[in-house]
Amino acid sequence: MMLLGARLEKLRKVKGFSRQELARLVGRDHKAIGRWERGETTPRADDLVGLSRILGVSVDALLGEQKMAVYI
Numbered sequence: 001m002m003l004l005g006a007r008l009e010k011l012r013k014v015k016g017f018s019r020q021e022l023a024r025l026v027g028r029d030h031k032a033i034g035r036w037e038r039g040e041t042t043p044r045a046d047d048l049v050g051l052s053r054i055l056g057v058s059v060d061a062l063l064g065e066q067k068m069a070v071y072i
Contacts, residue, residue, distance in 0.1 A: 005039040007062060011055040012037075026050045 012022050012033075019037075023030040026047055035041045043051060052059045 003039055004042065004063060005037045007064065008033075008051065008055075009037040011057060011062075015055055017054075022051075022054065025054050 012019070017025075019030040019033040023033045026033075027050070028047065032041070032043075036043050048059050048062055052062055055062075
């Protein structure tokens with residue numbers, strides 16, 4: 001099972017976002033995105049909601065609770 005950080009990085013790349021772009025859209029620093037992807041920290045609930053909207057997946061998919069389907 002893929003960890004949250006790995007899923008986040010994969011989705012970010014599939015959608016064509018740099019860490020800087022995703023950070024700007026979520027309202028966080030690009031370093032926060034890197035820490036999330038490396039599993040050093042975990043996004044807050046409101047960040048998970050924002051990430052799910054931006055990346056086109058459910059929060060459950062980000063957390064690994066359901067199969068990931070990316071909507072482009």
